[in-house]
Amino acid sequence: MEQKNQSPLKRIWALAEVEHSRLKFSIILAVLGVLSGFIPYFCAGKIIIMLLEQTADMQSCIPWLILALAGSLGKVLLTTFSTAWSHKATFAVLAEVRNKCVHKLAKLSMGTLQNQSVGRWKSILVDQIESMETTLAHLLPEMTSNVLSPLVLIITLFFIDWRLALLSIATLPIGMIFMMTTMKSYPVKYQESVQIGKKMNDSIVEYINGIEVIKAYNQGQEAYKGYVDAVDANASFFYGWMKSAQFGMACYRNFSPAVLIGVLPAGLAFYLSKSITSSEFIMIMILSMGIVGPIIAASNFIDSLAQTGTIIESIETILKAPEQHHPKESVTLSGMDIEMNHVSFAYEKEQGNILTDITLKIRQGTVNAFVGPSGSGKSTLSKLIAGFWDIETGSIRIGGKEISKIPLTQIADQIAYVSQDNFLFDDTIRENIRMGKENASDKEVEEVARKAGCDAFIRGLERGYETKVGGGGAHLSGGERQRIAIARAMLKDAPIVILDEATAYIDPENEAVLQKAISKLVQGKTLIMIAHRLSTIVSADQIILVDQGKISAAGTHKQLLQESELYQNMWNAHIGAKDGEQE
Numbered sequence: 001m002e003q004k005n006q007s008p009l010k011r012i013w014a015l016a017e018v019e020h021s022r023l024k025f026s027i028i029l030a031v032l033g034v035l036s037g038f039i040p041y042f043c044a045g046k047i048i049i050m051l052l053e054q055t056a057d058m059q060s061c062i063p064w065l066i067l068a069l070a071g072s073l074g075k076v077l078l079t080t081f082s083t084a085w086s087h088k089a090t091f092a093v094l095a096e097v098r099n100k101c102v103h104k105l106a107k108l109s110m111g112t113l114q115n116q117s118v119g120r121w122k123s124i125l126v127d128q129i130e131s132m133e134t135t136l137a138h139l140l141p142e143m144t145s146n147v148l149s150p151l152v153l154i155i156t157l158f159f160i161d162w163r164l165a166l167l168s169i170a171t172l173p174i175g176m177i178f179m180m181t182t183m184k185s186y187p188v189k190y191q192e193s194v195q196i197g198k199k200m201n202d203s204i205v206e207y208i209n210g211i212e213v214i215k216a217y218n219q220g221q222e223a224y225k226g227y228v229d230a231v232d233a234n235a236s237f238f239y240g241w242m243k244s245a246q247f248g249m250a251c252y253r254n255f256s257p258a259v260l261i262g263v264l265p266a267g268l269a270f271y272l273s274k275s276i277t278s279s280e281f282i283m284i285m286i287l288s289m290g291i292v293g294p295i296i297a298a299s300n301f302i303d304s305l306a307q308t309g310t311i312i313e314s315i316e317t318i319l320k321a322p323e324q325h326h327p328k329e330s331v332t333l334s335g336m337d338i339e340m341n342h343v344s345f346a347y348e349k350e351q352g353n354i355l356t357d358i359t360l361k362i363r364q365g366t367v368n369a370f371v372g373p374s375g376s377g378k379s380t381l382s383k384l385i386a387g388f389w390d391i392e393t394g395s396i397r398i399g400g401k402e403i404s405k406i407p408l409t410q411i412a413d414q415i416a417y418v419s420q421d422n423f424l425f426d427d428t429i430r431e432n433i434r435m436g437k438e439n440a441s442d443k444e445v446e447e448v449a450r451k452a453g454c455d456a457f458i459r460g461l462e463r464g465y466e467t468k469v470g471g472g473g474a475h476l477s478g479g480e481r482q483r484i485a486i487a488r489a490m491l492k493d494a495p496i497v498i499l500d501e502a503t504a505y506i507d508p509e510n511e512a513v514l515q516k517a518i519s520k521l522v523q524g525k526t527l528i529m530i531a532h533r534l535s536t537i538v539s540a541d542q543i544i545l546v547d548q549g550k551i552s553a554a555g556t557h558k559q560l561l562q563e564s565e566l567y568q569n570m571w572n573a574h575i576g577a578k579d580g581e582q583e
């Protein structure tokens with residue numbers, strides 16, 4: 001709450017913590033730059049006064065001309081250096097923010113990650129952070145200097161004549177009233193614009209991700225319309241917003257700089273009544289004209305300031321998102337037995353429990369299968385064992401230790417998780433397999449690929465193991481991707497193997513190869529498999545039947561056939577389907 005009320009400027013300053021000294025230096029240079037820019041005004045005033053007093057000749061004017069030139073040059077140089085320093089600091093800050101966010105993502109539970117669309121993550125981590133570059137680099141030095149420098153001028157004017165000094169800033173509050181009235185709705189409007197932008201972003205990501213389905217179902221026009229609507233909504237929102245802000249901003253831009261409205265007649269009156277000298281009158285007129293320019297320049301940043309504040313809010317939601325709390329130091333596990341006691345779990349509280357009061361034991365070195373109707377919670381169960389989410393009710397133990405007390409890296413080392421949509425990175429096949437064991441030699445990679453039944457098809461490819469897999473593994477068939485994922489898991493050689501529908505994409509021809517690979521993968525290991533094809537799990541040591549988030553029965557195939565009606569029905573349906581396949 002306290003964070004939310006913090007001013008955007010404070011938030012930006014806090015975010016840029018690593019580069020405070022460089023930024024401070026850049027601000028000092030910028031202030032000196034703006035002050036230096038006032039020198040030519042001052043010199044011009046001096047020369048005009050000398051001309052009027054008829055004391056000006058070339059010799060007496062030359063020092064003022066040189067000073068004016070030095071002032072202009074100084075402004076250019078100081079501003080250039082200030083901008084260079086602030087850019088250097090900005091790039092370091094943005095790199096730091098990106099690194100922090102990416103590190104943080106790895107510590108978030110899968111739930112937090114999956115609750116936002118890919119488009120939203122990309123928008124924050126790439127586009128929004130990038131869009132802060134110009135603001136951060138220019139805002140801090142330029143805004144500060146453009147606020148501080150007029151202050152110096154106003155103080156100088158007060159020393160010359162306080163009445164004219166006051167008049168010189170009299171139009172500012174009028175302009176400010178117009179600006180503040182217009183800006184009142186800014187935070188709400190900006191939030192709306194972010195939401196509309198997010199919709200546009202999401203719709204294009206969804207359109208591209210779903211392009212296969214769109215083409216297959218000839219939904220091109222319908223899906224494209226969704227994107228076009230989002231683009232149109234975005235355009236008309238911005239048009240409406242700008243239209244409603246035009247009048248106020250135009251008044252602000254015209255009223256604020258109209259310094260001479262007050263200074264000229266009043267200054268003339270004071271001069272004629274001999275209350276100020278001609279040189280004071282001229283100097284006040286010239287200096288007062290230098291006040292408003294920087295203030296207007298500073299106020300132009302208010303827009304970017306509010307925008308950056310909102311972006312920082314998005315970044316903070318990532319950086320402050322709840323992490324999975326696990327210790328960092330490895331712990332000693334006694335064996336690899338897995339125990340769940342009275343575990344209940346909900347992805348979202350409002351959604352209700354997906355798993356209720358689960359108690360089960362999986363012994364080290366045994367083959368276990370989770371079976372049950374679609375949506376009953378089998379994958380959720382296996383993901384909890386793999387530590388993808390933290391639980392709030394019940395306990396899960398591996399080797400006698402509560403998994404919340406085991407470092408996430410240690411859990412990851414103990415478990416090889418193969419799901420039906422194993423992600424392959426846009427790298428070579430060799431490197432995709434090597435991910436299972438960082439320091440594996442090429443020979444080991446090829447050996448494991450042979451065992452997983454993919455060596456032959458890899459060698460058949462033009463570039464063999466050096467073939468680049470398209471993003472997400474798109475250039476390979478589902479079955480090929482699956483076998484590469486199995487090879488990767490075999491190389492990892494973890495004591496617990498979870499196969500979540502790992503044979504889903506396999507055609508009958510390759511199923512035997514894959515089953516052989518799997519039996520090699522799991523030799524001497526604790527295996528948990530989720531399989532819809534019950535014939536693949538009949539010999540399991542333990543079959544756990546999950547129904548509507550509860551364990552409905554557990555035992556061997558034989559036991560379940562005798563004890564569970566649901567299992568009997570599933571088995572009969574499976575046998576029937578198999579017969580159908582064979583006919």
Ligand SMILES: Nc1ncnc2c1ncn2[C@@H]1O[C@H](COP(=O)(O)OP(=O)(O)OP(=O)(O)O)[C@@H](O)[C@H]1O
Nearest residue numbers: 111114347348354373374375376377378379380381
């Ligand atoms: N990330 C998630 N956020 C919210 N709900 C989810 C999430 N993942 C799964 N669910 C829901 O949890 C329930 C159980 O899903 P789960 O994938 O565990 O079932 P399953 O038995 O493995 O299903 P299937 O056999 O069809 O793969 C379903 O209702 C599903 O919609």
